Amino acid sequence: MTAIVRTEGLVKRYATTLAVAGVDLSVEAGEIFGIVGPNGAGKSTTLKILATLLQPTSGLAEIGGWSVTRNPDQVRRVLGFMPDVFGVYDDMKVWEYLDFFGRCYGLSAATRRRTIGDLLELVDLADKRDDYVQTLSRGMEQRLCLAHALVHDPQVLLLDEPASGLDPRARVELRELLRELRNLGKTILISSHILPELEELCTSVAIVDRGQVLAQGKVSDIERRLRFGAVLRVRVLAEGEALEAARARLAADSDVATAEILDDGTIELGFRGDDAASARLLSEVVRDGLPVVTFARAASDLEELFLQVTAPDRAPLDAA
Amino acid sequence: MDPMDDPTRVPAAAPVLPDGPAPGAADVAAPAPADVPAPTPASGPTEHARTRPHPVAALRHTFGGIAAISVKELRGRMRGRRAFVILTLYLFLLAGFAWMVELGMEAAYSNNFGQSAALASSSIGQGIFAALIMLETLQVVFLAPASTAGAISLEREKQTLGLLVTTPISSPAIVLGKLLSALTYVFLLIAASIPLTAIVFVFGGVGPEDVVRAYVVLLVTALGLGAFGLCCSSLVKRTQAATAISIFGVLAITVGSVFVLIFWNALANDDNGQGRGPIKGQPPAIIAYVNPFLAQIDVMCGTESFSGTWCGILSSLIPSGASTTSSDNSGGGSNPPIAVPVPAQPVPGNGVIVNGGGQVFVGNGVAVGGVNVGGGIAAPIAADVTAFGVVRDAFWPRSMLTWLILTVVFLLVSIQFVSPTRRWHLRRQRRPTPGPEAL
Numbered sequence: 127m128t129a130i131v132r133t134e135g136l137v138k139r140y141a142t143t144l145a146v147a148g149v150d151l152s153v154e155a156g157e158i159f160g161i162v163g164p165n166g167a168g169k170s171t172t173l174k175i176l177a178t179l180l181q182p183t184s185g186l187a188e189i190g191g192w193s194v195t196r197n198p199d200q201v202r203r204v205l206g207f208m209p210d211v212f213g214v215y216d217d218m219k220v221w222e223y224l225d226f227f228g229r230c231y232g233l234s235a236a237t238r239r240r241t242i243g244d245l246l247e248l249v250d251l252a253d254k255r256d257d258y259v260q261t262l263s264r265g266m267e268q269r270l271c272l273a274h275a276l277v278h279d280p281q282v283l284l285l286d287e288p289a290s291g292l293d294p295r296a297r298v299e300l301r302e303l304l305r306e307l308r309n310l311g312k313t314i315l316i317s318s319h320i321l322p323e324l325e326e327l328c329t330s331v332a333i334v335d336r337g338q339v340l341a342q343g344k345v346s347d348i349e350r351r352l353r354f355g356a357v358l359r360v361r362v363l364a365e366g367e368a369l370e371a372a373r374a375r376l377a378a379d380s381d382v383a384t385a386e387i388l389d390d391g392t393i394e395l396g397f398r399g400d401d402a403a404s405a406r407l408l409s410e411v412v413r414d415g416l417p418v419v420t421f422a423r424a425a426s427d428l429e430e431l432f433l434q435v436t437a438p439d440r441a442p443l444d445a446a
Numbered sequence: 447m448d449p450m451d452d453p454t455r456v457p458a459a460a461p462v463l464p465d466g467p468a469p470g471a472a473d474v475a476a477p478a479p480a481d482v483p484a485p486t487p488a489s490g491p492t493e494h495a496r497t498r499p500h501p502v503a504a505l506r507h508t509f510g511g512i513a514a515i516s517v518k519e520l521r522g523r524m525r526g527r528r529a530f531v532i533l534t535l536y537l538f539l540l541a542g543f544a545w546m547v548e549l550g551m552e553a554a555y556s557n558n559f560g561q562s563a564a565l566a567s568s569s570i571g572q573g574i575f576a577a578l579i580m581l582e583t584l585q586v587v588f589l590a591p592a593s594t595a596g597a598i599s600l601e602r603e604k605q606t607l608g609l610l611v612t613t614p615i616s617s618p619a620i621v622l623g624k625l626l627s628a629l630t631y632v633f634l635l636i637a638a639s640i641p642l643t644a645i646v647f648v649f650g651g652v653g654p655e656d657v658v659r660a661y662v663v664l665l666v667t668a669l670g671l672g673a674f675g676l677c678c679s680s681l682v683k684r685t686q687a688a689t690a691i692s693i694f695g696v697l698a699i700t701v702g703s704v705f706v707l708i709f710w711n712a713l714a715n716d717d718n719g720q721g722r723g724p725i726k727g728q729p730p731a732i733i734a735y736v737n738p739f740l741a742q743i744d745v746m747c748g749t750e751s752f753s754g755t756w757c758g759i760l761s762s763l764i765p766s767g768a769s770t771t772s773s774d775n776s777g778g779g780s781n782p783p784i785a786v787p788v789p790a791q792p793v794p795g796n797g798v799i800v801n802g803g804g805q806v807f808v809g810n811g812v813a814v815g816g817v818n819v820g821g822g823i824a825a826p827i828a829a830d831v832t833a834f835g836v837v838r839d840a841f842w843p844r845s846m847l848t849w850l851i852l853t854v855v856f857l858l859v860s861i862q863f864v865s866p867t868r869r870w871h872l873r874r875q876r877r878p879t880p881g882p883e884a885l
Contacts, residue, residue: 177612179866199614207612213604217522229514230613232507274609 130155130313131176131282136185138171138337145171147337148185153315153330155281158308160324161317163334169317170210172334173286176315177207189282203231206275210287210317214259214267220246221255223270224277231278245273249303265296272303283307285316301327356423358395358404363417365391372416379407508622511615515623516630523631536585536635540578540642547577548649568651575646576746576756579660582639583667583742587700590632590668591675591692597624598679598864599688607864617861621676625857629672636664652749659745663842667738670849671696673856680863703737707763732848734764734841741845748839760841 131153138146146168153159161169174180175187178198186193192200215223221242228238246252249269254262262270268288275283285304289297304314304327318324324331325345332342362372373393377385381399388394397404408421523529551573555566598620601607610620640661646652674695678688710729734740740763746756 174608177608179608179612181866202612202614205612207609209605209608211605212609213606215518215522215604215606217525218518222518222521226514226518227609227613229517230511230610230615232510232614271609 128155129153130190131159131315132186132188133172133176134186136172136175136187137183138168138175138180139183144337146175146182149334149337149339151332151339151342153313155313156308156311157329158304158314158316158327160328160331161315161334162319162324162331163317164319166336167334168337169319169334170286171337173207173284173315173317174209177205177209177284178202179207203278204281205284206278206280206282207284208268208271208275208286208288210290212271214262214270216258216260218259219256220251220259220262220270223259224273227274227277233278241277241279245276248276248306249273250299265292265299268292268296268300269303272300276307281313283312283314285314287317287319289318356397356404358397358407358421358423360393360395360411360421361391361419362393363419369393372411375411375414375416376407379410381407504616507614508616508619511619512623512626514615515620516627519624519627520630523627529631533635533638537638537642540581540639543581544574544578544642544645547574564650567649571646571649571651572746572749574649575643575652575656575660575749578639578643578646579664579742579745580739582636582643582664583738586632586636586664586668587671587696587738588693589635590629590671591678591696592689593632594625594628594672594675595679595689595692596685597628597676598860599682599685600679602683603685611865617865618857620864621680621857621860625669625672625676628676629668632668632672633665636661636668656745656749659748659839659842660742663738663741663745663846666846666849666853667741670853670856671738673853673860677856677860680860699736700739703733703740704763706733711763731764731844735845735848736852738845738849740764741842744839744841744845764841 129152131151133149133151136146136149136151137144149168149172151159151161151172161172163169171180175182176189176194178194178201181195188194189201190204192204194201215226218226224242224245225238228241233241243252246255249272251262251266251269251273254266259267259270268291272285272288275285288304289300292300304316307314316324316328328345330342330344333340360372360376362369364372369387369391373385373387376382376393376395381397381403382395383398384394384396386394397407399407404421404423408418412418548570551570555569598607601610611617640657643657643660646657647654671692675688675692678692678695679685682688682691707729710733714727714729740760743756743760747754747760750757
């Protein structure tokens with residue numbers, strides 16, 4: 127497999143902040159690659175550099191073998207970009223909007239006509255063809271923006287927070303659309319801070335925080351590499367010292383890495399063991415007389431993984 | 447030369463190391479061969495040399511981009527009835543104004559003396575011509591920058607610029623497309639007024655070549671000030687600020703330049719060539735050249751059979767080197783200025799024309815004295831004795847040349863600032879390339 131998108135030591139420094147502090151990414155053709163991180167982690171900056179919208183301070187960024195700094199025009203031809211925030215032109219119909227971008231890519235009139243029809247079908251806006259762009263709903267605008275990024279049939283799609291601001295239904299539709307695009311052979315880079323979205327969708331993820339890649343690879347690989355198990359949430363019928371005693375009891379177990387009392391009184395465990403181990407732990411603590419109300423795995427592995435690797439007490443990375 | 451930059455280098459079987467600037471040698475030297483893309487001809491070269499498209503292809507690409515932007519902008523601007531309703535109203539207003547001027551001048555002439563009908567008619571023609579052209583200049587001077595001041599900043603505000611610059615459309619194409627499409631409506635208004643202006647031919651006193659001159663000035667002014675508005679739009683983030691700056695700029699080159707000229711001339715004139723005053727010599731010609739109204743006044747001056755109101759205004763304001771009238775002083779040049787208390791209105795029919803600038807001409811245009819009152823210039827100018835009294839086309843072509851140069855400058859600045867990654871190539875190229883130790 128070849129890396130179709132590649133960055134090495136990518137750095138973007140603003141006057142006072144280091145937005146991207148040496149990002150190394152390698153995305154293979156045909157992947158759906160998730161870039162996950164909290165707000166301000168440098169996801170958008172990285173994507174903007176890849177989209178030739180920002181000049182990196184240093185480092186290398188390539189798409190399809192073309193350097194984004196030296197050959198931005200070639201990069202733009204193999205790339206479709208959908209920014210996190212974007213506007214639409216007033217006074218423009220849906221088909222005119224796509225027609226405009228088709229002209230920008232130098233497509234012939236016949237190609238534009240055919241492509242616009244196909245794309246509107248693909249993003250399910252065919253019946254909105256003659257509507258004005260500003261009358262579309264947010265989800266439709268999002269799909270239209272995605273369609274605009276596909277006008278020139280790019281190899282690589284960069285989608286910056288495509289699901290933000292969408293209602294659940296629109297998110298499901300978007301996810302379906304991205305799967306369809308993957309089936310068409312597109313390589314998709316998608317950034318998000320909404321993790322469950324990506325977990326189902328992505329073949330690989332990179333977890334980014336404070337401008338650095340903390341982990342990268344297949345979701346399962348990352349979990350294994352970090353030797354990270356599950357997060358268990360335990361609620362016990364206790365308060366104050368009794369609660370603290372319950373936490374200490376749980377923390378004493380050999381499979382429990384961390385045990386913290388959350389604000390709502392739930393005890394959160396970083397748990398290394400498998401399901402059998404968690405069953406054993408539950409039976410032991412019940413036998414010891416802990417009044418356990420609930421004992422459950424936390425919802426999303428990736429989300430917990432994310433929380434762990436992007437813990438807020440990590441040392442600042444600005445080594446400038 | 448860095449071997450990596452050699453465009454003739456044949457890709458070797460060995461992995462190609464990146465030659466871009468790298469933060470640390472270890473990071474860059476590390477990639478395993480499997481990580482290196484093996485690009486196909488469709489996907490790109492292994493060398494990271496800048497590729498330059500064929501000039502013809504680049505030109506075609508640029509024109510395609512201009513067309514794309516123009517079509518998109520014009521679809522928005524010309525949709526519906528609005529544009530055409532405004533055009534119609536504008537023509538009605540212009541026609542009403544022309545009629546008003548005509549009636550006023552007719553009344554003035556019929557109440558005055560026993561002037562010949564032919565002379566009166568030509569004077570009315572010249573009056574209507576001047577009034578219409580000045581009004582159109584006023585309209586162009588404000589409308590052109592106002593219609594371009596939002597061109598780039600609106601894209602930024604609406605966050606559509608990012609979408610636009612990630613397409614292969616070039617910055618010059620964006621800038622030129624925006625300029626031309628924004629000015630299309632201004633050009634349409636100008637073009638629609640031509641038949642109306644042609645009414646002056648009914649009265650006489652103005653030749654077709656005068657009308658052509660006036661419209662050349664209008665078009666170049668629209669282009670120059672349009673480019674100025676676009677430049678403001680590309681430099682400033684907010685449209686409101688860009689509009690304010692461009693309107694301020696328009697006031698500076700119109701009202702401001704006249705004020706500076708009067709002020710400068712007055713001070714220099716007080717000095718009387720003695721070298722004592724705070725300001726010596728003549729004001730820089732550029733101050734006069736940037737004022738499109740002065741260029742139109744020069745065109746008006748060309749219609750006057752002998753130095754009249756417009757020529758007087760011009761010669762009183764602008765340096766002699768840039769003036770319509772020649773510097774061939776017939777008598778008055780070396781004389782100290784004599785203040786002549788005369789009315790500043792042309793009084794037709796009595797054989798003597800006294801203009802606002804204080805120059806006095808008698809009968810056939812022979813100057814009796816290059817006299818300056820107050821606002822005159824340092825070196826008094828007298829009329830040249832030619833068939834029609836004046837030398838034509840000395841001032842406005844230079845003014846328009848100035849505007850064309852300014853247009854190019856404004857557009858180049860706009861091009862630099864429209865794309866976030868293409869700013870100041872020169873400085874980037876001066877950055878030292880990493881030496882072998884970085885590899």
